[in-house]
Amino acid sequence: MASSALPDLDQLRPAGTKRSGKRDQIVNTFLKQEGHLSADDLVDIIKREDQRISRATVYRTLQWMVTAGIARKVDFGEGRFRFEHSYRHPRHFHLICKTCNRSFEFLSSDIESLVEEIAAARGFTARQSVVQIYGECESCQAGRAPQSEGAGNSELLFARDAMRIAIATERSGREFYTRAARLVKNVRGRHVFEKLATEEIDHLERLEARYKTLLERDPELEARPTFLFFKGAANGLFAEGAELLKKPGMDEAEALRIGIRCERNSHRFFKRYGEKFEDSEGKQIFLEFAEEEREHLDLLIREYRALITRTHGRRRARTAKRPAAKARPRRQSA
Amino acid sequence: MASSALPDLDQLRPAGTKRSGKRDQIVNTFLKQEGHLSADDLVDIIKREDQRISRATVYRTLQWMVTAGIARKVDFGEGRFRFEHSYRHPRHFHLICKTCNRSFEFLSSDIESLVEEIAAARGFTARQSVVQIYGECESCQAGRAPQSEGAGNSELLFARDAMRIAIATERSGREFYTRAARLVKNVRGRHVFEKLATEEIDHLERLEARYKTLLERDPELEARPTFLFFKGAANGLFAEGAELLKKPGMDEAEALRIGIRCERNSHRFFKRYGEKFEDSEGKQIFLEFAEEEREHLDLLIREYRALITRTHGRRRARTAKRPAAKARPRRQSA
């Protein structure tokens, strides 16, 4: 399993802290490990390499790594802490097997949004959230020996899943705009949709190329289990919109409204996950796309406004069949 | 704030364990407290009552309570455990304020289902899950003094919210069946829907009566913040179905299919939350309703089958416009 490239310690080193061979050694040894080590695990490993490094130093270095952003302290309720890489490792949640004591990582965009909503509903400012599922893993249930894979390299898995969702989204975006262009009669509107379709196709190509290079980094990458769960996006964020376009009685205004909703979601997706990437190339692609999707969004909104003024003077387009595009996720009130 | 009635210790006492005044005292004192106590908090409180009870006994009793099912050990990542009532307290998640160190409880059916899906997708048998949102609570942000309410009595809040969702569900069920009855031309079909409408109305009355008695137990109950978050059910589990009935071209078969889907969800809702109630009365009502919804479900399925045989011999009804009623939540595959 390809392990992440080592970070440049000089760059990460917090201000006012000095280089030290011992510390470097501890950090590098830590980064070479996989999974979630307890302080003691690390001490054992270090002691094997160099008898003369003391327990206290390992503890101090672990603390240093946390403040340097190289490691994260995680608590699996064992009465002691464990540490995981955070360099090139997005924040994630855990499945914890009580039988073999291994832990598996995942991310769920759906859970994250629910958490945000709940915090907001309670007037709470969430700074961090922990989701842990305790139980028994697949291989323990089958009585099999724990497969090598403990925590794996979630940087790659994250990139893979984010990329897949992005590809599905661009694919459905292409579908949506192509269909919308076919639907719209007036020239101006058609051109707008055609232009957007072209851009989505361009995005798509870049994403697919990038996905391919990703696969080269791990031959089994495609086969590994899902890391990033994101229900809505399995078929792409525009899938629902493209479906809606098939409805009878669809007109340009409605298509624009749907497009606006989809672009808004898509922009959010690229932005949110772009920020999670610690890989600079993936991050850059995502954030770039986020920006472009925002431009699409602005374009659609401008077009929508223009359309309304054009066809109905200052009045609302048709009888608003669906809530205006601004609709945000409803909060429970019952 | 009304504190739960004390449990009957004799009943809960694990086999082969003896009565002891000290233990009873510790248990009772623990149950009189609110919120999440650390072992040390409890020792302090106990010591104030009786100097001669030792720390070890408190620890031992705490352990005893956990195995007896009276208390739950929770870990807020402070490097020590806290304990909360579990008697008449459904399992829940936590919002934890890092400023005032208070914690607030909530439950999210939506998160629970996502967690189940994710565990299933990874072949993991989930036994328990922990969701903790760390951040700053409303009053700390406002710089106000922490309001009295720390953890509150979530038994009542849970009952209130479950009851509200159930009421909304029955209300939307009444709407759905009334509308369906109006829609269907043939006598047999109409009678089925009318019968179901009547039963939902009956449920509704019982739930509303029960809700009223609940409110008497705490004058401010209605004003307290949401405890149980459950997006889909804000308007009742049949709301979407009732809406669908308005669509043109709706026929009996389609109405039955929608009804089947809604009843299935409703059955699940009553069953799942019925099981979470530790209050025997609420539990009974919910489980009873779960059973009745299951009967409705069976009735609808029988009717659907009969309808198909009646109209098309052994062939499928119409061109299946939506996935057959059996559709379960889709799992991400992208």
Place this chain on the structure above:
DNA sequence: CTAGGTGCAAATAATTTGCAGAGGC
């Protein structure tokens, strides 16, 4: 030369345990 960094041993903090005596059934 001076602010970190390091080792060692001692301190802390939460929790558990061994053991002898007390008490419920």
Place this chain on the structure above:
DNA sequence: GCCTCTGCAAATTATTTGCACCTAG
């Protein structure tokens, strides 16, 4: 009388700290 409960003190476990010494910048 037996088996559990209890107190006390000592042990354990994870982690931190004080202090004297060492080393990079």
